[in-house]
Amino acid sequence: MIEALISMLLVFMIIAATIALEMTDLLSAVISIGAVGIVVSICFLLVGAPDIASTQLVVEVLTIVILIRATIRHDLVTIDGDREFFGLTVTIALLLVFFIFGLKAFWNLPEFGVPAISEFPDAASNHYLLKGFEETGSRNILAAIIFDYRGVDTFAQLCALFAGIWGAFAIMRVQSKKKKKKEDLYHDKK
């Protein structure tokens, strides 16, 4: 039942992604990507990950806001057409080869619905599930992993997030007038 539902949602996502990439109007493309993100959130809800689903929903709204900020004023310039024909053909052929060889990797995976932790009793996840409540006192095992067992990991990843936002801020910063004047003086002297 859930397999069929998720397959249908994935087909919907593939169609929406294709529309987003092929639409000439940038605002429509951004709205289509919003549809993909919200369907991803529904999929997370169906496979037993409500924490991820709520996070994905919030992040999706912020993503649409940021992307609309990028496109809303520059919407008049539409660029249609791809790169030159020969290069495009070669690229699509290489993508098909990548797809066919990539499919071979999926043969070794466990069947859908049977996670690897059920075959290996001493996997890390089983330890977290068995001892997490006793050792950390957290009722949600997910919170126990993020903040206790792998807290240093979380700290490092949040540092990376901070660095990314800092970089965006540094790029978007408007240069102050005072500094500009000084630079002009320098160039005049030269």
Next chain:
Amino acid sequence: MIYTLCFILFVIGLYGVVCKKNIVKIILGFLIMEYSINLFLILLGWRKQGFVPVVENLAGVENLVAQSVDPLPQAMVLISIILGLGILSLMVSIAIRLYQRYGTFDITEMNKLKN
């Protein structure tokens, strides 16, 4: 079957990154790849008739090990989604700066070393 559909979504995102001229379309392709990978990792940990890894009291722990979905990929993906937002803001700010410099989103026009 479901993994294959996820992989098709990934390849569509890769096509957008490699073949598109508009820089916003490249960002959208990157986002599609990110969604497909996150979804794939969560789907790997799903168990048939499984439930959310939340425990009520000590008596339910034994039941949890036999029935719960895998919590480890969820913990990884949760941070990965938030990191994706930071990366997106960085990419969008670079795109806006390039537009201010060149007056277009077309990457084939951005081949001059102006100023």
